[in-house]
Amino acid sequence: MALAGAGLKWGVERRLEFIEFRLFWEGGVNRADIIEMFDVSVPQASKDLTLYQERAPHNAIYDKSAKRYIASDAFTPCFLKPDPDGYLSQLRSVADGILDPSQAWLGYFPSFGVAPSPARGIRAEVLRSMLSAVRQYEAVEIRYQSLSSSEPRWRWITPHALGFDGFRWHARAFCGVDRVFKDFLLSRILETRGSKPGEIEAGADTDWQDEVTLEIGPHPGLSDAQKKVIALDYGMREGKTRVKVRRALLYYTLKRLGLDVDPNSRAPQDQQIILLEPLATYSGAYANGATGTANARA
Template identity: 35%
Template sequence: MFKPTFLGWLFIFSLYYQGGIFLGARTMRKDDLLRYQLIEVILLWEGRLTARHLTDYFSISRPSAQKSITDYKELNPTAFARNNSEKGHIAVAGFEPLFISSDFAQYQQFFAAQPESDSPLHFAIELLPVPLRNVTPEWVRPILLAIKQSLRLDIGYLSLSSPDYEDRIIQPHSIVFDGFRYHVRGFCEKNQDFRDFVLSRFNGEFVFEGAATHTAADDLLWQTWLDVVICPDQRLALKQRQCIEFDYQMQDGKKVIRTRAALLNYLLQRLRVDIYQTDAQSQQIIIEPECRKALSPYLNR
């Protein structure tokens, strides 16, 4: 039976736990919400929805799947129309989902890396394998609890400058994913400053040390927002620059990305503009020169 991937479930539950969805005087059931999200993903990215999408994904009966489609139609009456010649429900032009965003990564998270199947849900997108970091639930739980309850946390941490675990008292306020690994952002009592800690380098041995005295509101770099302006490498030919502009949806040859100052260097690494390439086609995009000057106080911090 065709099943969603772990990333698919993670995405679904992350949407659900962002807050309850209320319709009139009743709260939507979780099962209904999950089905509506799948309906929207299929309509938005494939354009044609059938009951089998739901029966295969959730292992439910066809009548139950049809009911979910009918109920969704009542919530979003102009979302799709029945097309008998195509034996399915076809998304209307300009379809706007209610329960998901328009980010294609969400479609990937639902269905990528599935085993070969005759299911209509199967498609050929592969995710690159990445090395697994040493992250366990037992190590993450105290950090999450400290964040949620604003606690000081005495915990062992391994750094490049300290090859043996040493006790650190930190006051964490956020967890950040940089596209490759997780970081814990919080106040470090050893350095008397807000720092980033690689989540996989904690050893899990911890003691709570009372209420935190520093929160996210005190983290100046966390509270400071920056506009990162990227543009095509001017060494490229005009047609090549236009290709880059189209690819990144630039307007007037520029794209503005808003980020926290504390996350600036992670963003630049992700965009691969932290290192200047001698070959223009390898570089492709750069930070707009005036923007780089404005960002200079925050680089490599």
């Protein structure tokens, strides 16, 4: 946190961050905004605005006609680091129904849309059981429906982490049946029953503990101008960027980025990016996931 927030109580500092958020992203803020977001009194909201001006004297100017404080030309963030991903994630959370608009820090919502993903039927009781097992280092018995079986099957697993593949959440766990670490989709866990001490420590899951660094660059078939655009899209420097990923999540990462196929199988404008090193460089981790072997997915 910036030095401007030094010595402040958490609640006060949070409200000053909000004031700065509105000034930066929306150009202005007033007492009503603070009252509505934090449910504080009118005097408290006024006090917060006065304190903000004391701590950041050159950032806000009071507009009498609009009855609000507006960002000055000399505005410099003091309480937060403006984060585009944070702003856009609020828009996405509202669009997905995860966050109620009244809980977002946004006062103005631009017209926006999000490509929808089908909702995953994760049961609250199942997630609660997984979280409890991870937290207390326990094994839990689950009734799981895998694609390799026509009927659901009871089995013991020892989960130690949750993973997200870009579309679905799964539990990373040691499987008591196959005696290996696997990914269990939370939506396929139909119910749980019973628990017992965990069978194996999380540190034994080397695919989860180890990281792989992917080097990505523009497709060589693109023109120089197109390569520059792709470099901007992915924040590349000197024609490449590095992406760190857990080895256990490598399969999903490559698939999501479209790097799981021969880059020459699609037009450069469709493929856009390539791995700068062959898949074999990553010690067979991708091959394990792609073939669906025991240490990949349940």
